[in-house]
Amino acid sequence: MSIEVLGSVYIISAILFVFGLKLMSSPATAVRGNMLSSVGMLMAVLITLTSKEILDYRYLAGAAVLGAVVGVIAAQRVAMTGMPEMVALFNGSGGIASLLVGWAALYGQESSSFTLVTILLSILIGGVTFSGSLVAWAKLSETIGSGAMTFSGQRVVNILLLLALLACSIAMVVDPGLTFPLVFVVIGLSILLGVMAVIPIGGADMPVVISLLNSYSGLAACAAGFAINNTILIVAGSLVGAAGLILTNIMCKAMNRSLSNVLFSGFAATTKATKVEGEVKPITADDAYLILEAASSIVMVPGYGMAVAQAQHVVRELGELLEANGADVSYAIHPVAGRMPGHMNVLLAEANVPYDQLIEMDEINPRMESVDVAIVIGANDVVNPAAREDENSPIYGMPIINVDYARTVFVLKRSMASGFSGVDNPLFFGENTRMLFGDAKQSLSSVIAEFKS
Amino acid sequence: MEAVLLAFILTLSVFLGFELIAKVPATLHTPLMSGANAISGITVVGAIIAAGADLGPWSTWLGALAVFFATVNVVGGYMVTDRMLSMFKKKDSTSGGDS
Known part of the structure; x- marks a missing residue:
């Protein structure tokens, strides 16, 4: 399979994704849109499987079959009331997949600094998406309290986390010899960061968080695309990233709040509303x-x-x-x-x-x-x-x-x-x-x- | 040069994404989100390459694990979206098998 054929099929996949999303704009055509988009995905997967890069199918096939079984069962079993939790879990599994792809890319050929940076980005965004989605799931299913969870110094901890991530990343780019101890630190810190980002957000703000994590899962795929030089990952990932951002924006507008207010308001003291008093009139x-x-x-x-x-x-x-x-x-x-x-x-x-x-x-x-x-x-x-x-x-x-x-x-x-x-x-x-x-x-x-x- | 080319693709795709989604009605926000989520499972392509390209045991194992998670995301995402979308019916459309 030549690289030209591979590329051409990827282009067709991208067209199907675009048309699929376009048809989502009306309930009458949305089913067809989703179908087109899934055909695009199937084509991208099949053409990749036949590319000459793929030498060993054993582990690949086992994992794919297992994943498909889990996906089918989850999609059929979930009740409509459990949909927010399900979406959060699917988001999380997309995130961890991007993290793993980025990580695996470190074992390929010698990477340039640019590639290394994109690998780190896919690990970071993938990790945040993964753990953030799990926390969102836990809040939605009330496994943990759905309220905002805050502790003193939370902001400082988050800033330190970001600085540590930055420091590790710079060290890895400057001296690739440090890659292997440090990548584990980066993975750990990314996952921790996702947890810290979502725990201070209360249940009523979940629509924003879910859309934002949706956007992240796309961006993670996009970063993984840069890491392994794959155009279809970049195109599909950024389409999803943009879609998620638009939804996030719509949700924020519907609450008359800025995104940063939603993300960080758990830290701020809330103002006291004027106490309303009166008599309620019950009815039978x-x-x-x-x-x-x-x-x-x-x-x-x-x-x-x-x-x-x-x-x-x-x-x-x-x-x-x-x-x-x-x-x-x-x-x-x-x-x-x-x-x-x-x-x-x-x-x-x-x-x-x-x-x-x-x-x-x-x-x-x-x-x-x-x-x-x-x-x-x-x-x-x-x-x-x-x-x-x-x-x-x-x-x-x-x-x-x-x-x-x-x-x-x-x-x-x-x-x-x-x-x-x-x-x-x-x-x-x-x-x-x-x-x-x-x-x-x-x-x-x-x-x-x-x-x- | 390659990096610039990829960045170019990224920029155009983001704008395309904004244009496409801005028109989706509020009624379809959930299916849109889960459908988009399924598309983000495109990582499966990267995972397949990592798992199958024989770049050493680490790459193979991590890739296989990634294939598993990405496949859950893709298969589950598309199916659940389809399930949701098939529930949306117009008034008086009997049995709704037409959509």
């Missing part, structure tokens, strides 16, 4: 039913609580009953609702909610005043009017879904504890707000039972 399921029965336009606003209660199916059931009752039902989705970008959309799609009923924040807000009932299902910060009105609130300035402008708001909530960011929510005390306390799934089921009786 049968009263809720009476109001819903008379309503002609209803907006459901899901949040992470819906994922926790696995309430997406009952939400859809209620939605269908309301539609059958003649009401106009839509689902308003905040960009950072849940634990990863688009989390709510996937859950509702799983429950068979058609995607044309899923409305983005900017589209629903102007019509909110004509909505009869807004039902908030396990969302808190993304519907908190303090973000609009209270300059002292830590989430001040964050764009929210203005459910408080609707004629009536139902808030489904387990109890009166404050939401993830520990912010008091004036919505709960609103004149037009009714609280439906209890497990979201159960509350909805009892409303549904009223409809059916």
Whole structure:
């Protein structure tokens, strides 16, 4: 297999990746896009396998078969509610693979300083992606506490880590004889750095972290491409890197925060929000039913609580009953609702909610005043009017879904504890707000039972 | 010169990536992310070379391990994305086998 044929097939792969991503811009074509992208991947893999560089297939084949089996099982077993964890794990395995490719490249022929630097970069980015993703996974699955974990001197430790990494890298480039003891230090420090980078970030900021790690996994592949002089790795890796950065940016904008604020705010003291006081007005399921029965336009606003209660199916059931009752039902989705970008959309799609009923924040807000009932299902910060009105609130300035402008708001909530960011929510005390306390799934089921009786 | 050429490719790909993704609707953010994640498993190509090019036992073993992880990433990523995407249906599309 000549180098020209190899290169040409890589070009076709790159074209398929680009078209695949392009088709992702509409739900109607996205399945085909994903298919094209996977064909591109298959072609790149097959042509590489037939290249004359490959002499020994034994270990390679075993590892690939094993990996494919694990991948298939994981992809089929995972529940839609477990998707953020799954994405984090896949990210992590991509990261460690890039680290290993960089490491293995050290054993090839004599490397130039440039190659050595790119090898170090692929180890660094791969290592950070790997351990960062594992920490993100642990936080998402609540294996460790999902809150921000901080200790005094964390910043100093991180800066020292970076300096140590820099020092080792410079030493390796200056004196390649030091490569072998030092590369292990670099690997260790990179993995440590990934852990340190993610532990101070709280659960509600996970959409940003997941997108950023996604970007890193692409950049790691890209760096590995430089390390082994492979164009398809560079092209595909940088496409992913760019995609992840765009998502990260969208998530940050949706929280009105800068990326550095998200990454480092765990260290800063939070400002005290103005204490809101008032009386909550609880409502029972049968009263809720009476109001819903008379309503002609209803907006459901899901949040992470819906994922926790696995309430997406009952939400859809209620939605269908309301539609059958003649009401106009839509689902308003905040960009950072849940634990990863688009989390709510996937859950509702799983429950068979058609995607044309899923409305983005900017589209629903102007019509909110004509909505009869807004039902908030396990969302808190993304519907908190303090973000609009209270300059002292830590989430001040964050764009929210203005459910408080609707004629009536139902808030489904387990109890009166404050939401993830520990912010008091004036919505709960609103004149037009009714609280439906209890497990979201159960509350909805009892409303549904009223409809059916 | 080679390094400059590769950097050139990198720059163009990054811009292309920005242009492509900017248009993806919020509804598809999760599948986009996991689909992109599967693409980042392209490292598998590098891993195959490291594992198969007979550059010594270390390279072979590290490469084989990398092949394993990258294959998990690629196969799992594409399959899970497909599973998610096949759930997105338009209103009134009966059974949804058309997409």
